[in-house]
Amino acid sequence: xxxxxxxxxxxxxxxxxxxxxxxxxxxxxxxxxxxxxxxxxxxxxxxxxxxxxxxxxxxxxxxxxxxxxxxxxxxxxxxxxxxxxxxxxxxxxxxxxxxxxxxxxxxxxxxxxxxxxxxxxxxxxxxxxxxxxxxxxxxxxxxxxxxxxxxxxxxxxxxxxxxxxxxxxxxxxxxxxxxxxxxxxxxxxxxxxxxxxxxxxxxxxxxxxxxxxxxxxxxxxxxxxxxxxxxxxxxxxxxxxxxxxxxxxxxxxxxxxxxxxxxxxxxxxxxxxxxxxxxxxxxxxxxxxxx
Numbered sequence: 001x002x003x004x005x006x007x008x009x010x011x012x013x014x015x016x017x018x019x020x021x022x023x024x025x026x027x028x029x030x031x032x033x034x035x036x037x038x039x040x041x042x043x044x045x046x047x048x049x050x051x052x053x054x055x056x057x058x059x060x061x062x063x064x065x066x067x068x069x070x071x072x073x074x075x076x077x078x079x080x081x082x083x084x085x086x087x088x089x090x091x092x093x094x095x096x097x098x099x100x101x102x103x104x105x106x107x108x109x110x111x112x113x114x115x116x117x118x119x120x121x122x123x124x125x126x127x128x129x130x131x132x133x134x135x136x137x138x139x140x141x142x143x144x145x146x147x148x149x150x151x152x153x154x155x156x157x158x159x160x161x162x163x164x165x166x167x168x169x170x171x172x173x174x175x176x177x178x179x180x181x182x183x184x185x186x187x188x189x190x191x192x193x194x195x196x197x198x199x200x201x202x203x204x205x206x207x208x209x210x211x212x213x214x215x216x217x218x219x220x221x222x223x224x225x226x227x228x229x230x231x232x233x234x235x236x237x238x239x240x241x242x243x244x245x246x247x248x249x250x251x252x253x254x255x256x257x258x259x260x261x262x263x264x265x266x267x268x269x270x271x272x273x274x275x276x277x278x279x280x281x282x283x284x285x286x287x288x289x290x291x
Contacts (some may be wrong), residue, residue: 008062008081009049016041018084018241019069021173022109022168022194034169041065071246072275084286101106109194114224116174116193123152123161131160133184140220147220150198162216164196167243170203172196176216176234195238201229208247212268213254214239214261222254228273230254240264244271250278 010013016023016031017139023031032054033039041051052059066077066084126132127143131153135142142151152161154177164177174193181187197212200219211230213219219232233239236256240263251272262283269279 004061004078004081005049005061007085011085012041012043012049012062013109015084017041019065020168021196022102022113024171026107026110028214031108034171065083067169069243070275071244071277076274086194113174113193114174117172119154119157119192120152120161120163120172120175122156124152126160127152127155129153129155130158130182130184131178134178134180134186135217135220137184138217140217140224145220145223147200147223149202150200151216162198162232162234164191164194165199166194167197167231169247170199177218191234195234197238197242198232198234200231205229209250209252210245210248211254212239212242213250214256214264218254218256236260236264240267242268244275244277248277251280253279253281255283 005113013031020033020182023033024037026030029042029044031041031043032040034053036055038055039051039053042048049062050059051062051065063074063077063081066072066080067074070077070080072080075251091128125148126135131151132142150163151165153159154161157177157179158181159177159179162178163172164174164176165172173196174191176193176198177190179187179189198216198219200216200223201210206229209229211222212233214233214236216232216234219230222228222230233242236258239255240252251269253265253269255261262281265281265283269281272279
């Protein structure tokens with residue numbers, strides 16, 4: 001077991017990128033996560049791969065961190081750790097020193113996230129803008145929805161904004177932008193900063209069950225229909241990677257009909273079920289059981 005922890009620690013920055021996304025702050029020997037940077041993880045030096053949460057008073061190695069993030073038991077954490085290393089090894093044929101290169105990448109991710117959140121801070125309410133017209137053209141009347149905490153309008157770039165937050169820590173990571181022309185027609189979509197989920201239903205509305213879908217518009221449609229709580233993963237890839245959340249015992253996955261969407265939904269459901277949680281996949285008119 002220590003052997004696997006040592007292997008994971010050899011590329012700790014790469015492992016952390018997959019597990020937790022962009023750090024809140026970076027120093028030469030340590031990455032920090034959390035609103036106050038309370039989760040400290042050594043990325044260099046003799047303690048590389050060890051972590052400590054100063055708020056919770058707990059810590060451990062990277063296997064322990066996987067157990068915490070995914071909400072799984074020891075043996076399943078080992079399997080996830082091996083999968084993470086396999087994914088990293090497939091990305092590059094050459095072993096890269098974990099700290100120098102990844103430190104630079106982490107710094108760039110932080111820079112882009114700051115730009116994204118600055119754009120978010122200048123947002124205007126969606127109601128009365130082209131974003132509301134665009135949503136209405138898709139049959140989405142949002143005037144009775146309370147989604148101002150995650151949806152906004154950027155008049156500078158003529159874009160509907162959605163705030164993306166870390167699915168585990170709730171830390172803001174970036175923004176999802178839907179650019180609109182003068183007639184409120186969609187021109188395209190782009191993400192800025194780190195990827196995360198759009199918490200259409202705030203954390204206080206989530207107890208032991210949650211719905212997850214791909215698109216922001218899909219999530220709004222679910223809310224309008226009366227289904228909640230629901231989050232948007234923003235893409236099939238993000239849905240594929242959506243981590244197990246320990247507080248949630250039942251996940252409903254609203255899948256797109258395309259191949260990528262269905263594959264992502266099945267992978268997500270299988271992972272949640274392997275952790276002991278209930279998971280169901282819903283597509284238009286069909287409920288797909290994943291054994």
